[in-house]
Amino acid sequence: MPGDPEDLLGRAERRLQAAQLASDVAELSALLDERLLFTGPDGGLYTKQDDLDVHRTGRQVVSAVDEQDLRVVVAGRTGVTCFYGRVEGTLDGEPFGAHMRYTRTWTYDDDRGWQLIAGHASVVP
Numbered sequence: 001m002p003g004d005p006e007d008l009l010g011r012a013e014r015r016l017q018a019a020q021l022a023s024d025v026a027e028l029s030a031l032l033d034e035r036l037l038f039t040g041p042d043g044g045l046y047t048k049q050d051d052l053d054v055h056r057t058g059r060q061v062v063s064a065v066d067e068q069d070l071r072v073v074v075a076g077r078t079g080v081t082c083f084y085g086r087v088e089g090t091l092d093g094e095p096f097g098a099h100m101r102y103t104r105t106w107t108y109d110d111d112r113g114w115q116l117i118a119g120h121a122s123v124v125p
Contacts, residue, residue, distance in 0.1 A: 012114035064088040
């Protein structure tokens with residue numbers, strides 16, 4: 001892995017945030033592992049295809065991501081990012097906005113770099 005692993009993972013996390021804001025399906029596809037399992041704030045379990053579909057169809061539009069804290073931990077070829085901040089947008093035409101905590105687990109691949117393999121989102125009151 002060329003460079004500082006924690007710096008590289010922090011950059012991957014911010015690439016993910018930018019791709020979500022832009023609904024950039026190609027970039028999201030590059031960052032999401034095929035085996036992705038994501039637990040949403042509603043308790044539902046979602047896959048990579050589910051995530052790409054809500055962006056591709058416009059069902060979800062993220063209009064703001066205000067990162068207030070980001071923690072990054074790397075152990076070998078596995079990393080974890082813990083994001084806290086405000087996220088706003090629309091889902092199925094309904095506006096949403098909340099302070100959120102995302103815990104994301106990443107795996108490092110020599111060819112593709114950091115890829116998101118699991119995640120969990122919680123609304124923070």
